[in-house]
Amino acid sequence: MEPPRIILHVDMDYFFAQVEERENPELKNKPVIVGADPQEGRGRGIVNTANYIAREYGIRSGIPISRAYRLCKEGVFLQPNFALYEKVSERIMKILRKFAVKFEVAGIDEAYLDVTGKVKDFEEAARLAEKIKQEVYDKEKITCSIGVAPNKLVAKMASGRKKPFGLTVVKPEDVKKFLAPLDVDELYGVGPKSAAVLRQMNIKTVGDLAKADPKLLQKVFGVIGPRMVAAANGIDDSPVVEYEEAKSIGREVTFNEDTNNREIILNAIDALSKDTHEQLTAEKLTFKTITVKVRYENFETHTHARTLPFESDRLSDIKDVAKKLFAEVWNGERKVRLIGVRVSGLEKKTKKQKTLADIVV
DNA sequence: TCTGGGGTCCTAGGACCC
């Protein structure tokens, strides 16, 4: 028998708002909401993070900023300062990395650490997790919560159980009884749509899902059906991986007001193409496929894509094709809420690729 | 109540090739 892996999931507590509190301690006793500009209740967009005081008003990540404003007019509403959060995040990741045998960044405020072999058992892992929490706090004055478990899935589910500055350890023999009472929509990978279908099948808790017939779920959900049953049983072999190449890069904007002004939309496509191209250049990547995304005022969303007969690194290819694609789908009248540009079919740049694009054009 | 912006993975149909 293989010894169990020991995986930590580190999750910064209410990260964006906590960084803002650290920069400006006066915020600590106030409801702080980081997200889109509320514009006195007319603003678009959503709440990114709210501190615990704001949560007492019913404010949560993901709710419309206009609703958050109505719930708490006296709150401190801040627009996200991503450059700052990224700097803080990088420093914290550097601290975390040195404790791990294998290390994986999972977004700006989360990471997985595989510490198998570095600690002898889950008791020692728990002591290590406490040490990590303390060091992050001492050096960066940011609290985080940690889940310790035999795999990433359970570690992730565990880190959110006690917050803030919490630690939850789930030993291999306790995995099933840890998961079973949770509501089915709390399982990683089960969103609102799947949860609604599961509830109709009378599968309400993760324990119910663990006992369900994988064949039946495969009929209803396809390949993710049996995977959901495995997850409900706490089974997850996915490794902690250091880094993976991006498969696509893109930018999108929601307009302040829905618009059918061609010039405004085309200017936005120019700007989005330029931003996308800058990242592409920075990462020395070429692309083959350009995709335009259009969302109308009723939230109806369409994508339209074209693949080039060659690998390109040129901004003009993104702009020209994106505009052409947009012209092909837009009737010139419908009001547009969001426009997006994305490139995929990415390859690391090599010397010789350039010539092919030059021959074709 | 009115729904951001960055992504990933899966499905399904059609074109095309052997």
Add this chain to the structure above:
DNA sequence: TCTGGGGTCCTAGGACCC
């Protein structure tokens, strides 16, 4: 005279995650 089977690429849409 009724029209295989497998594989890959492309496109569009949808669920999900942070």
